[in-house]
């Protein structure tokens with residue numbers, strides 16, 4: 001489960017702070033000042049008891065009290081400043097971390113997203129990084145302060161009485177053993193807790209994005225149950241973690257306070273024998289409680305850091321993950337003609353490697369040719385289209401454009417050459433114009449409008465009071481299916497690609513809408529090499545060639561008329577499926 005050792009992880013967590021060295025140095029300065037002031041306090045106490053009370057001198061008592069107030073004022077303001085510098089640095093660190101993590105996530109190959117739920121991924125981005133932020137801004141600061149107090153306190157203890165100090169230090173070895181034993185288990189459990197929380201997040205995310213389906217099936221109670229179940233798992237694990245942490249913290253803090261009691265006992269005997277003054281014993285005790293508290297604070301923080309390490313492991317794992325498919329780099333073809341070839345292509349989805357989806361596909365699309373894919377559901381049509389856009393790499397055979405294998409081409413460039421219109425186009429929240437511009441951010445307003453006209457979208461857009469500035473919500477819910485399709489077509493028009501991958505909507509549009517979409521698509525396909533997953537008779541009739549895909553193989557190919565002339569799947573499909581079209 002945990003592959004990295006704690007020191008390596010801690011070093012990596014610490015390395016995050018490098019960019020904030022200045023702010024943190026200032027924070028550490030105030031931290032040391034504050035801790036120093038805390039250490040001065042017992043000295044003042046000793047002074048009051050031994051000197052001022054001893055000599056019954058009122059003026060000395062007044063001076064000592066004033067001095068103490070000054071010490072505390074300095075200590076509190078240093079603490080406040082320390083807090084401010086550490087927390088603000090922590091915010092900046094985690095912001096940068098989230099940015100880097102997000103960049104790494106979005107550049108992962110598509111197959112990665114098949115294997116991970118979106119909720120799980122966003123949980124890494126938010127929950128895990130939050131735990132890290134707490135570690136960086138809170139725990140490290142407190143650890144430094146406790147460390148400074150422990151070291152300073154010990155030095156003063158040694159100075160006051162080496163013998164009592166050694167007595168006190170007898171607790172160190174058992175505490176170290178407990179730290180090592182508990183630390184490891186806490187970290188492992190923590191990792192599991194974060195994973196379980198991510199799982200629960202995944203469920204929530206799925207339900208929210210599919211809320212219409214949930215509502216339609218009145219499945220709210222079922223989903224609440226599912227969420228509850230995954231939460232319970234997280235709670236179980238986090239209870240286990242709490243048990244471990246509390247047992248650890250309680251036993252170590254008991255050890256510390258027990259040691260202080262032993263010191264009190266032995267110190268009192270020394271005082272009775274006249275070897276120790278009252279003030280020294282008091283200050284010694286305060287120092288030992290201080291050191292014990294600091295040490296138990298340190299163990300507390302250690303437990304917290306181990307928790308953070310569980311999250312850190314997950315975050316760093318993701319941050320370091322190299323996508324199996326690069327997103328840039330490679331050759332660019334100067335004047336793309338649009339010749340597409342599939343040569344003996346074999347493919348299975350990486351998430352289900354033993355289920356072959358495409359088998360020995362051989363296919364040539366001449367520049368400008370429109371090829372329609374038809375076939376029974378699950379036959380592999382969408383998969384074939386996805387391979388052309390290089391969403392995945394085939395396990396066998398090659399896909400080429402203009403004679404160059406896709407793997408050798410710059411993926412970013414390749415995707416600029418491909419326009420795609422999905423069955424349910426995805427619109428991003430923002431103005432309509434920005435959505436059309438998605439494929440070409442530098443397009444001018446008049447270019448956007450021209451594209452919308454070509455896509456038969458201009459008219460309905462200009463009917464909105466705000467025209468092209470109309471906002472579409474998340475997933476563009478307030479637009480109809482046909483309108484979304486036309487926005488997606490406008491996007492493709494604006495991009496002006498050589499290659500097109502189209503997925504016709506299966507859902508029936510009303511006749512008017514249907515006609516507008518169809519017309520826009522025809523305009524878009526003109527002169528471009530097009531692979532279209534066809535659901536309408538008019539599309540297959542208009543295509544230069546039709547391929548019938550069944551069980552991942554091309555079982556028939558030819559134009560509509562030729563295929564209708566043959567006994568076979570195509571004719572059956574047309575008679576059955578397209579009858580109504």
Ligand SMILES: Nc1ncnc2c1ncn2[C@@H]1O[C@H](COP(=O)(O)OP(=O)(O)OP(=O)(O)O)[C@@H](O)[C@H]1O
Pocket residue numbers: 114349351352357375376377378379380381382383384
């Ligand atoms: N992301 C994925 N991960 C794993 N398997 C997948 C994935 N997408 C599709 N499949 C599987 O691959 C096979 C082919 O699916 P594909 O979507 O290519 O078929 P299709 O012919 O386009 O079907 P439809 O007409 O219903 O859209 C199916 O068995 C499907 O279960």
